[in-house]
Every structure is written in C-alpha cells, then in structure tokens.
Amino acid sequence: MSATSARPAPAPAPPAAAPPAKAAGPSGAAALARSRPVQALAVAAVLLAGFAAARVLGPSAWLGPFPDTAGQWLIARLDGVYAWIVANRNTSPLFLYGFNYVSVGLGSAVVLVNQALTFLAWPGVVVLGTLATWRAAGWRTVPVVLAAFAVFGLAGLWAEAMTTLALIITSVLIALVAGVPLGILAGRSDGFDRLMRPVLDFMQIMPAFAYLMPMVLLFGIGNPAAAVATAVYAIPPAVRITALAIRGVDAGAVEATTSLGSTPWQLLTKVQLPLARRTILLGVNQTIMLAVSMVVIASVIGAGGLGDAIYQALSKVNVGQAVEAGLAIVLLAIALDRVTGAAGNGEGTGTAPGRRRLLVPAAGLAAVAAATAAAHALDATAWPDGWSVTVAAPVNAANDAVQAAIGGATAASGDLLLQWVLNPLSAVLTGSPWWLVVLAAAGFGAVFAGWRAAVASGAAIAATGLLGVWDNSMDTLSQVLVAAAVTIAIGVLIGILAARSDVLAAVLRPVLDAMQTLPPFVYLIPAVALFGIGRVPALAAAVIFALPPVIRLVNDGIRGVPAGAVEAAVSQGSTGAQLLTKVRLPLARSSLLLAVNQGIMMVLAMVVMGALVGAGSLGYDVVFGLKQNQLGLGLTSGLAIVCLGLALDRVTQGRRSHG
Incomplete structure (x- = not known):
C-alpha cells in the first residue's frame, strides 16, 4: 500500500502525459482479471489429467498419496510426549x-x-x-x-x-x-x-x-x-x-x-x-x-x-x-x-x-x-x-412429520450431492499424485494472489501430508470447496439483489444480524433435522452459517461504488446488466474478494465442526483423539486444519490492493 501510494509523488509529469498512464492501468488489470479464470481452468485441467493418469497407470510411489512415513513418526513422537505428560x-x-x-x-x-x-x-x-x-x-x-x-x-x-x-x-x-x-x-x-x-x-x-x-x-x-x-x-x-x-x-x-x-x-x-x-x-x-x-x-x-x-x-x-x-x-x-x-x-x-x-x-x-x-x-x-415446560416431544413429532413429507426428497438431494459432486471431488484430491495436488494449490495461489501466496498455499498443503493425515485433509478440503461454492453462489446473488433493492436490504438486515449472533454449533440442529447424520448436514450448516458475511460484503461493496461512475455509465446508455457487470461488480472487486475469503474461512470452521454430526475427516480425528487420549492423531489433525485454513486464506485474499 505504501509503496503504491508513493509512486506518483516524485513524478510531476505534465498533464498531457497523465491520461495515457491512467488508461493503461485499468486495461492491463482488466486483461489480467480476464485471464485468471482461464489460468485457473488450466491448473484444474492439469490436476484432472494427473488423476486420470494415476487411474490408468495404477498405484505407484510417484502417482499415489502422500507417503505417511514422516506423519506416522510425528504421531508416534506426539503420543510419546502425551504419555510423558501423563506420567509426569x-x-x-x-x-x-x-x-x-x-x-x-x-x-x-x-x-x-x-x-x-x-x-x-x-x-x-x-x-x-x-x-x-x-x-x-x-x-x-x-x-x-x-x-x-x-x-x-x-x-x-x-x-x-x-x-x-x-x-x-x-x-x-x-x-x-x-x-x-x-x-x-x-x-x-x-x-x-x-x-x-x-x-x-x-x-x-x-x-x-x-x-x-x-x-x-x-x-x-x-x-x-x-x-x-x-x-x-x-x-x-x-x-x-x-x-x-x-x-x-x-x-x-x-x-x-x-x-x-x-x-x-x-x-x-x-x-x-x-x-x-x-x-x-x-x-x-x-x-x-x-x-x-x-x-x-x-x-x-x-x-x-x-x-x-x-x-x-x-x-x-x-x-x-x-x-x-x-x-x-x-x-x-x-x-x-x-x-x-x-x-x-x-x-x-x-x-x-x-x-x-x-x-x-x-x-x-x-x-x-x-x-x-x-x-x-x-x-x-x-x-x-x-415450572418447566418441555417442547422436545412436539418438536420431535414435528420433525418426524417433516421427514415423512420431505425426507425422501432431502435424502435424494443429499445422495445426488454425494454421488455426483462431493465424492468425485474427494476422489480427485485423494487419488491424484500428491505432488501434483501441492503444485495445483501453488498454481491457484499464483493465479489469484501472486507468487507469495503460491509458496504459502503449496507449503501448507504439503504440510498436511507431512503431518500424516493427507487423505482426511483432502476429504475435508473437498467438503469445504463444495460448500464454499454453494455459499458464494447464493450469497453473491442475494447480495446483488439486496444492493439493487432498498426494501430487500431492509428486510435482510435484522435477519442477518440475528444469524451472525447465533453460535455456529446451533446451525447443526436444523441441518440434522432435515438431512440426518452425515456429511450433507455438515455442508448444509456450513452454507447457512457462512452466508451472512458474504451477503453483507457484496451488498456493501456494490452500494459503495462511486455514484459518478454509475451516472457516467447510465449517461452513455448502459443497460442494467451492463451497469452491473461492467461497472458495479468490477469496482466492488475488493469487497467481493473479501466476501469470498470470509465465506470460505467460515465454511472451513463449520465443516470441521460437522464431525459432531458424522462429517468425518479431520474434525472426527480431532474429536476421536480427544476422546481416546490419542494426542498424536488429534494434534496433527488440528494442525492440518490450520494448514488448510492458511492455504485457503492465502489463495482467496487475492490482489485486493491492485484492483
């Protein structure tokens, strides 16, 4: 920020030279922004190609999951530390x-x-x-x-x-x-x-x-x-x-x-x-x-x-x-x-x-x-x-009635999500060569946030393998990516609608306030009521939990676009769709990136908590380690959660300062 703001100060350029420099910046940034989806798709295509090659060529040391030698050694050492602490x-x-x-x-x-x-x-x-x-x-x-x-x-x-x-x-x-x-x-x-x-x-x-x-x-x-x-x-x-x-x-x-x-x-x-x-x-x-x-x-x-x-x-x-x-x-x-x-x-x-x-x-x-x-x-x-009044029985009766009415539909939708989205994504992440997954994480970091983020995200993903919990880390990552995609799609849509309608924004405000007041644990209750136990209720709870900040940030970002830019676009005959896609969203890019970042981080926190309702993976390893006094497994799983958070945070922070 300071370096960027310092550039214009020592250069008292003549007025005639200023407009070309101004024009060049946005066009270059726009071209870079347009190329990022293509680059991201290229990284994903390489990862899919590696997964296909691993399936065709069969398991081998260089095409398989992360070797667990270092992880098992670390888990054993941590279990020894726990045994020493208990004894001393x-x-x-x-x-x-x-x-x-x-x-x-x-x-x-x-x-x-x-x-x-x-x-x-x-x-x-x-x-x-x-x-x-x-x-x-x-x-x-x-x-x-x-x-x-x-x-x-x-x-x-x-x-x-x-x-x-x-x-x-x-x-x-x-x-x-x-x-x-x-x-x-x-x-x-x-x-x-x-x-x-x-x-x-x-x-x-x-x-x-x-x-x-x-x-x-x-x-x-x-x-x-x-x-x-x-x-x-x-x-x-x-x-x-x-x-x-x-x-x-x-x-x-x-x-x-x-x-x-x-x-x-x-x-x-x-x-x-x-x-x-x-x-x-x-x-x-x-x-x-x-x-x-x-x-x-x-x-x-x-x-x-x-x-x-x-x-x-x-x-x-x-x-x-x-x-x-x-x-x-x-x-x-x-x-x-x-x-x-x-x-x-x-x-x-x-x-x-x-x-x-x-x-x-x-x-x-x-x-x-x-x-x-x-x-x-x-x-x-x-x-x-x-003076006590229990509502457990009527609530359970109502839940049974809801399950009888829509339980088949929710179960079917959950099965479709697992069969066609979550399980395939998890298979790609766990079945691809581990080094290719690390490079893909670095590639996404380079595309969206620069080389520093590439190094940080690649190292963080590699660290989950060194901790000995590679498969569960990739399964957790797949759950986070699916829930985050749904959250961002719904949140951005509602945020745009709220920014275009003062009435909808006024209606949403107290609802979002109440949702952000609720402890995250509470979101698991309706999810379990609708979907039962498993990964689907954890994803549903994660989506609902992460929606409020995404909606707020998108709404605030679009409303914060300078009125002069909007008036200039309208005066030149822009349609409502052009005004949104060519002016409001590009100028609100910083808020949109922050919305994506906050949404993904909140999804991660909730997906991990979903272990309490059968989501498995890293959250389950933490709970299992706590319950069974297996410090090594619990601590390495907790550290792996931190590594996933670090990788996702670095990738999704983006180049906000460079508009």
Missing part, C-alpha cells in the same frame, strides 16, 4: 509449579463464579441480571434478558445455563485482562502493532476446533482447558479493536494534552481511554460473542453446560432436546449481544447525580440480597420443577 504431570516442575497452578486457579475461578450464581439462587440471579441490564443498557434491553432467563428455567436448563455463564464470565475476563493492555500497546506503538498483526491474523485463521487439543495437552480435560481455549479464541478482537480505538482518538486532543505537560499515563487515562470508550466496548462485545461460540464448542473437552446438552442431543439424534438447548444458548447470545451493544452506544441510565450516585447501587444490592434470602428461606434456590 504431578512431578515435573514445568507442571508442578506452572501449568498445574494455572489449571487449579482457572478451575477454581469457574467454580467460584458458578457457586456464586448458585448461591444467589434463580430469583437473585434474575434480579441482579435485570438491574445490571437496566444500569448498563437501559430498560429496552431488559425484556431480552428476562426472556433468556425464562427459557433457561422453563426448558429445565437453569443449572446448565449458569455453568455456561460462569465459564463465559471467567473466559471473557481473562481475554480482556490480556487483550485490552495488548491493544493499548499496539495502539501506542507502531512496532508492537506490526509484531502483533501476523499473530492475530494467524489466530483468526485458526478454526475453533484447532484450539482444543493443545489446551487439553497443557491443562487436561475440564473447565481449565475450556476457559483457556475460550479466552485465547476470543482475544483477537479485544486487541485489534482496542488498538484501533486508541489510534482513532483525535490527534488534536492528544497534542493539546501533551503540550500541557501531561505524562504518558495521564494522556492514556484522561484522554485516550475516555475518548476511545465506545469503540473499546465494541471490542468487548465481539470478545463476548466469540466466547459464547467457543464455550459451546468446548463441551467436547468437558466444559459442560448448554453446549454439552446440545452435543448429547445431537449424538442421539434427539432434535427436540437439541432445539431446547439451542434456543437457550441462542437467547443467551442475543441477550449478551444486546446488553454490550446498548452499553457501547451509551443507552444505559448513566451516573446518578449527588447522593443518588451511591443510593441506586445500594438499593439494587439490597434487592438482590432480599431476593436471595427469600429463595433460601423458602427452599426455592433451584428453578421449580413444576
């Missing part, structure tokens, strides 16, 4: 005076928060939540919080909800305690910002599943590992948005404060943090939402709570119970999102004047204490069983 966890100084202390501290923190919520009893929690919401976000948000509490109790999931809430509170506090100071440093230091940027990029590329195995290795199964995994997963937005907030403080205010002799600490606490408060609260909101998503996934490593309720229901294909637990986690996510969002917008009650400044909090604490005391006195600390 209570004797090695590394654990005895390090990770074990952290594990005990985190486990105790989660337990203490959970015990505090249990001691308050459900009336005390409801009163505390209501008053805290009123103070932080105003009365408009209170009904959402009360609705969440009502669902927790009526669904018989109060205890599970409090467990999940305790883990979220602990994890978010850890993420903010670590993330906000790092964000402040990054906002005040260009060098530290450059140091943190690739780390945060890497962390945000990693699918959530990839965080689980390293945490289990260090902290064991249970709340400590879940808390650390959740906190680490949720840190990036806290760092990024805090740094952005600090850098966005008005330079005049900073200069004025500095000129008056303020110390750096005074500048930070009296100017930068107060002026950046609203943006920092947005970072808190994003941190909480990521924590909600990860806490549900962390049920795989013993986090318990609502995530475990969904996981157990899905494993038994009990759609009714899964819907109950899913509704609870959805309302929890919506409530937390609304409270933190409203607080960031300053919709709370603010600070009372004079003596009321202490009177209002004191009255609130008294109300919480009274509700808690009454609950203990009446022995009503737990939600009354008689």
Whole structure:
C-alpha cells in the first residue's frame, strides 16, 4: 500500500502525459482479471489429467498419496510426549509449579463464579441480571434478558445455563485482562502493532476446533482447558479493536494534552481511554460473542453446560432436546449481544447525580440480597420443577412429520450431492499424485494472489501430508470447496439483489444480524433435522452459517461504488446488466474478494465442526483423539486444519490492493 501510494509523488509529469498512464492501468488489470479464470481452468485441467493418469497407470510411489512415513513418526513422537505428560504431570516442575497452578486457579475461578450464581439462587440471579441490564443498557434491553432467563428455567436448563455463564464470565475476563493492555500497546506503538498483526491474523485463521487439543495437552480435560481455549479464541478482537480505538482518538486532543505537560499515563487515562470508550466496548462485545461460540464448542473437552446438552442431543439424534438447548444458548447470545451493544452506544441510565450516585447501587444490592434470602428461606434456590415446560416431544413429532413429507426428497438431494459432486471431488484430491495436488494449490495461489501466496498455499498443503493425515485433509478440503461454492453462489446473488433493492436490504438486515449472533454449533440442529447424520448436514450448516458475511460484503461493496461512475455509465446508455457487470461488480472487486475469503474461512470452521454430526475427516480425528487420549492423531489433525485454513486464506485474499 505504501509503496503504491508513493509512486506518483516524485513524478510531476505534465498533464498531457497523465491520461495515457491512467488508461493503461485499468486495461492491463482488466486483461489480467480476464485471464485468471482461464489460468485457473488450466491448473484444474492439469490436476484432472494427473488423476486420470494415476487411474490408468495404477498405484505407484510417484502417482499415489502422500507417503505417511514422516506423519506416522510425528504421531508416534506426539503420543510419546502425551504419555510423558501423563506420567509426569504431578512431578515435573514445568507442571508442578506452572501449568498445574494455572489449571487449579482457572478451575477454581469457574467454580467460584458458578457457586456464586448458585448461591444467589434463580430469583437473585434474575434480579441482579435485570438491574445490571437496566444500569448498563437501559430498560429496552431488559425484556431480552428476562426472556433468556425464562427459557433457561422453563426448558429445565437453569443449572446448565449458569455453568455456561460462569465459564463465559471467567473466559471473557481473562481475554480482556490480556487483550485490552495488548491493544493499548499496539495502539501506542507502531512496532508492537506490526509484531502483533501476523499473530492475530494467524489466530483468526485458526478454526475453533484447532484450539482444543493443545489446551487439553497443557491443562487436561475440564473447565481449565475450556476457559483457556475460550479466552485465547476470543482475544483477537479485544486487541485489534482496542488498538484501533486508541489510534482513532483525535490527534488534536492528544497534542493539546501533551503540550500541557501531561505524562504518558495521564494522556492514556484522561484522554485516550475516555475518548476511545465506545469503540473499546465494541471490542468487548465481539470478545463476548466469540466466547459464547467457543464455550459451546468446548463441551467436547468437558466444559459442560448448554453446549454439552446440545452435543448429547445431537449424538442421539434427539432434535427436540437439541432445539431446547439451542434456543437457550441462542437467547443467551442475543441477550449478551444486546446488553454490550446498548452499553457501547451509551443507552444505559448513566451516573446518578449527588447522593443518588451511591443510593441506586445500594438499593439494587439490597434487592438482590432480599431476593436471595427469600429463595433460601423458602427452599426455592433451584428453578421449580413444576415450572418447566418441555417442547422436545412436539418438536420431535414435528420433525418426524417433516421427514415423512420431505425426507425422501432431502435424502435424494443429499445422495445426488454425494454421488455426483462431493465424492468425485474427494476422489480427485485423494487419488491424484500428491505432488501434483501441492503444485495445483501453488498454481491457484499464483493465479489469484501472486507468487507469495503460491509458496504459502503449496507449503501448507504439503504440510498436511507431512503431518500424516493427507487423505482426511483432502476429504475435508473437498467438503469445504463444495460448500464454499454453494455459499458464494447464493450469497453473491442475494447480495446483488439486496444492493439493487432498498426494501430487500431492509428486510435482510435484522435477519442477518440475528444469524451472525447465533453460535455456529446451533446451525447443526436444523441441518440434522432435515438431512440426518452425515456429511450433507455438515455442508448444509456450513452454507447457512457462512452466508451472512458474504451477503453483507457484496451488498456493501456494490452500494459503495462511486455514484459518478454509475451516472457516467447510465449517461452513455448502459443497460442494467451492463451497469452491473461492467461497472458495479468490477469496482466492488475488493469487497467481493473479501466476501469470498470470509465465506470460505467460515465454511472451513463449520465443516470441521460437522464431525459432531458424522462429517468425518479431520474434525472426527480431532474429536476421536480427544476422546481416546490419542494426542498424536488429534494434534496433527488440528494442525492440518490450520494448514488448510492458511492455504485457503492465502489463495482467496487475492490482489485486493491492485484492483
């Protein structure tokens, strides 16, 4: 970016020379853009030719899959590391005076928060939540919080909800305690910002599943590992948005404060943090939402709570119970999102004047204490069983009716997808010579994003073979490519329609907001209800999960095209189709590329999670390694997921800066 912007500065060319240079740039870029599909098809054709040659010539060392010698050696070494850790966890100084202390501290923190919520009893929690919401976000948000509490109790999931809430509170506090100071440093230091940027990029590329195995290795199964995994997963937005907030403080205010002799600490606490408060609260909101998503996934490593309720229901294909637990986690996510969002917008009650400044909090604490005391006195600390209403039976009956009505059609469509699209693509990737697949990955990287992306994507794909999970990596890649193609096709179409219709955009906005609030785990429930267990429901869930950002980015990109360019095209007699294909889409190319990138990365995260409903491949290897204490298989599979994410990210980032 800096190099590109620096080029025109030293060249005061005469005005007559400027127009040809301007005209040459776009035409060259357009020719390059037109040639990329042809080049990509050429790379795909070479890969298909290699696959055909391997089928005709038969298996051989140079035409077969990736040799697993290095992978098996690595898996064996990692299993040995795990065996050593198990044998020395209570004797090695590394654990005895390090990770074990952290594990005990985190486990105790989660337990203490959970015990505090249990001691308050459900009336005390409801009163505390209501008053805290009123103070932080105003009365408009209170009904959402009360609705969440009502669902927790009526669904018989109060205890599970409090467990999940305790883990979220602990994890978010850890993420903010670590993330906000790092964000402040990054906002005040260009060098530290450059140091943190690739780390945060890497962390945000990693699918959530990839965080689980390293945490289990260090902290064991249970709340400590879940808390650390959740906190680490949720840190990036806290760092990024805090740094952005600090850098966005008005330079005049900073200069004025500095000129008056303020110390750096005074500048930070009296100017930068107060002026950046609203943006920092947005970072808190994003941190909480990521924590909600990860806490549900962390049920795989013993986090318990609502995530475990969904996981157990899905494993038994009990759609009714899964819907109950899913509704609870959805309302929890919506409530937390609304409270933190409203607080960031300053919709709370603010600070009372004079003596009321202490009177209002004191009255609130008294109300919480009274509700808690009454609950203990009446022995009503737990939600009354008689107040529970289960919808599992009617939901299961409705699901059976839907299956009877359209089950044949969904099964047939799923079989067609497997037989004619997914299985052939998987066969090509797993049956082609491994070195040709690596070269094809590098070729696609070179076509779409340049030679650096070619090296990175080729090396990342080769790394999946060195990790010993080549076949499952290629099968996962095939699932991601199929789901991503469907996602991008639907998302781009809907995004274009939304950009051309203000009414459709207004209708879609709250729907997309709600979809992006939902934890990804929840998307598996309707997919299982429609398609049962297997790879198809995982792909369906991935498509729906990844659609919102694609639609938003396409819509925003097209709407952001300069009005002057559109008016010039219209004045020259362009039709609606020409205006779209020749002006709007080319000028929105940067947003379209970002939409493709975000769609594919979200599809990868969801496809891997689909292992919980029978999708198999790398996600299953991670879950199997966690359940069977096979660290080598689980960790290498998690690393392979990261490698796939890195390869897909590099290829789909494109040359956005070169329009």
